[in-house]
Amino acid sequence: MNSGDECNIKEFQVDAPSFKVGELIIFSDASKKSHSWRWYFGDNTQISFRSKVAHSFMEEGEYLVKLIVNNECTIQKVITILPKENSLDKSKFPKFRVPGNVMQDEEVEFVDRTDGAKSWEWRFGESGKVDSFDEKCTYVFTTPGKKVVSLVVNNDYKHVTIKELFVIPKKKEVIKVEKYKSAIPWNPFKNVPDAPPEEEKDDVVKVVKGPEIGGTDARKLEDILESVAKGKTNYESFLKHFCKYNLPIVIYKDAKTSSLKEFFYAVKKKGDKVKNVTIQKDGEDCIRVINIDKKHKSYF
Incomplete structure (x- = not known):
């Protein structure tokens, strides 16, 4: 088209x-x-x-x-x-329970307890379609944030039960690989000379750390963001505090996310000081997550 x-x-x-x-x-x-x-x-x-x-x-x-x-x-x-009518028959609304909070990528069970129910339409607020047609079902929420769960029984779209829950972002696990030596009694290649080292090719991609990455903590990042808000730091200079091929994700108070570049220009446009920032680093001292104590709509 x-x-x-x-x-x-x-x-x-x-x-x-x-x-x-x-x-x-x-x-x-x-x-x-x-x-x-x-x-x-x-x-x-x-x-x-x-x-x-x-x-x-x-x-x-x-x-x-x-x-x-x-x-x-x-x-x-x-x-x-329009306002919801009070004349609806409360006994016809589907009956089910939802937990207040669930974890991202973990299986959650839902059970309908409506008398006389013969057909079901479960919607869990992520796919935009009916997610299950069963009386009892399980669902895995793949994205964090507030979700609206709805249930229709017996094709009665006038009596729909709607409930809300919050999906908590899963924490990234840092897996430590322990180095160990294997006791090999005999090495048949011990006296075989090594091949000469190959010349380094120009097209090999290396992870490059920004020259200012050392010692960057949450307090220092707040100072840098204040400079961004005042228009004193451009995006190229801002990137010097991060690992070039491992840029962090920005997570807001309402669990919504954005890229580092989107956040930079939002701060620059808004011009306000960013406070209460927390960060998470990996083993290479790269900042991988920036947590912002404001909702996504405060910047976008």
Whole structure:
């Protein structure tokens, strides 16, 4: 699809029995030649990347829903969410429990306990589609952050139970390899001369440490970021404090992440001092993780 074809897309489909707080709404794009989608729902929830997604809004009001097709064509539509009716039969809502917090990449079990349930649709807030059709299922959350878990039973989309949980980022394990010597009684190649060393080739890629990496701690990084915010340090100078081929990931208070380059330009644009920074280093003294005590939306 070329740019002209893409922007002939004028709208996307919205299907729901009603537009009320907590009820599932189906958003879809059936345009031809589309190959990528990004859905923004205007309520600070995660982006969805499928042609057809289900979403629910937790508060009443107007939301600007935006779809970007093939990274070029943008379609927007205002969705008005009405207050939730109190007349709904509470006994028809699916009954299940969720833990408050779970660990990333660990299996979590979910069980429906609704009387008379014969069919199930579990959604766990990551794939944008139905994740399980079973009464009892397990799921592994692959990304950290807040997740919305919803369950529909007996195709009753009017009575949907929605619950939230938080996925805690997994900690990176540092595996120490112990060196040991093997007692070999006889070495048949002991007296065989070594081959002459090969000349070093120019195309061999080496991990290069920045010249300023030694001694960089969280306090020093805060001072460097203050210089960035004041416009006194450019990106090239900033990189001198990191390992060239092992740049760190930046994790924010709400568990969202960004690249080092994105964070640099966000700090530079915002112009505010960055406080309460913590870092994690590897065995080579390379900074691998930068933890920021503010939410992602504070910078983006």
